[in-house]
Amino acid sequence: MKFAQKLIRWQRRHGRHDLPWQGTRDPYRIWLSEVMLQQTQVATVIPYYRRFVEKYPTVGALAAATEEEVLQLWAGLGYYSRGRNLHKAARQIAETGFPDDLEQLPGVGRSTAAAIAAFAFGRRAAILDGNVKRVLARCFATNDKDRLWIRAESLLPRKDVETYTQALMDLGATVCTRRKPQCGACPVHEDCISRKKGWADRFPAARERKPLPLKETTWWVPLKGRKVLMEKQPSPGIWGGLLAFPQVKHPGWMEVKRLGVVQHGFTHFRLHATPVLCTVRGVRAGEAQRWIEIDKAIHAPVPAPVKALLRKLGTVPN
Numbered sequence: 001m002k003f004a005q006k007l008i009r010w011q012r013r014h015g016r017h018d019l020p021w022q023g024t025r026d027p028y029r030i031w032l033s034e035v036m037l038q039q040t041q042v043a044t045v046i047p048y049y050r051r052f053v054e055k056y057p058t059v060g061a062l063a064a065a066t067e068e069e070v071l072q073l074w075a076g077l078g079y080y081s082r083g084r085n086l087h088k089a090a091r092q093i094a095e096t097g098f099p100d101d102l103e104q105l106p107g108v109g110r111s112t113a114a115a116i117a118a119f120a121f122g123r124r125a126a127i128l129d130g131n132v133k134r135v136l137a138r139c140f141a142t143n144d145k146d147r148l149w150i151r152a153e154s155l156l157p158r159k160d161v162e163t164y165t166q167a168l169m170d171l172g173a174t175v176c177t178r179r180k181p182q183c184g185a186c187p188v189h190e191d192c193i194s195r196k197k198g199w200a201d202r203f204p205a206a207r208e209r210k211p212l213p214l215k216e217t218t219w220w221v222p223l224k225g226r227k228v229l230m231e232k233q234p235s236p237g238i239w240g241g242l243l244a245f246p247q248v249k250h251p252g253w254m255e256v257k258r259l260g261v262v263q264h265g266f267t268h269f270r271l272h273a274t275p276v277l278c279t280v281r282g283v284r285a286g287e288a289q290r291w292i293e294i295d296k297a298i299h300a301p302v303p304a305p306v307k308a309l310l311r312k313l314g315t316v317p318n
């Protein structure tokens with residue numbers, strides 16, 4: 001039996017069938033889920049996906065929202081450029097429909113485009129996301145990306161491409177896991193070079209892990225009663241469009257208390273921020289700044305570490 005046939009048969013019996021974005025051909029829902037699943041695990045995505053389709057059941061509804069509203073719902077899912085691109089792409093789709101070349105959409109790369117094409121339109125298109133790369137790298141004992149793409153294309157079945165694509169995703173997520181792959185339960189173990197040679201830990205090649213640079217900053221946290229001054233972050237930027245604390249002190253702010261360092265890891269650097277509570281007298285908010293009730297700020301579009309600090313402030317009595 002061919003590689004693809006083995007996977008298709010396995011998916012029908014052992015794959016995942018109850019993910020909330022399955023059982024539909026609606027390109028909007030499939031596109032939304034595939035963008036959310038970039039670099040993010042299924043379990044994390046599910047509640048976000050549900051909230052998005054409830055609030056924005058159609059691409060038109062998403063396009064009609066403001067960027068801030070979209071980022072507010074996205075807050076906590078990370079990689080915020082995805083949220084901004086999602087909104088941009090929604091406006092494009094609402095106007096002209098899904099393009100034939102899905103890679104023309106902001107935030108949609110080759111693998112995401114292929115997944116949408118397969119699931120929504122049944123097109124024969126090869127995916128190569130992180131999980132699939134691991135499966136194919138192990139099976140064919142190569143870390144060469146070009147070769148993996150060629151393999152991915154040549155393995156595509158003539159029919160049932162959706163089931164096959166889902167099978168590859170499921171296999172990578174549940175059987176051919178990063179650590180301790182369960183080769184005994186794998187439908188392609190007879191084809192797998194790494195299993196035969198005991199090389200599973202060589203593929204994919206470990207990324208060279210250089211220590212990430214450290215960025216240190218101060219978060220000025222001006223308070224007025226139960227209100228806090230927040231600042232819209234410049235776009236593009238790691239938190240572009242989201243609200244966070246000012247990093248430049250205004251002369252009218254009086255420092256009252258330094259809090260413990262907040263640590264947060266990004267893909268390219270680590271952040272250490274020292275929050276400093278300040279009192280404010282008679283100072284107007286700057287152009288990108290606004291006073292918000294702490295309880296409301298928690299639900300505004302704020303990144304996760306900012307939200308955690310706001311929660312702490314919310315529990316501090318007046």
Ligand code: SF4
Binds near residue numbers: 175181182
């Ligand atoms: Fe992964 Fe093992 Fe299957 Fe090879 S046999 S693809 S290493 S689970």
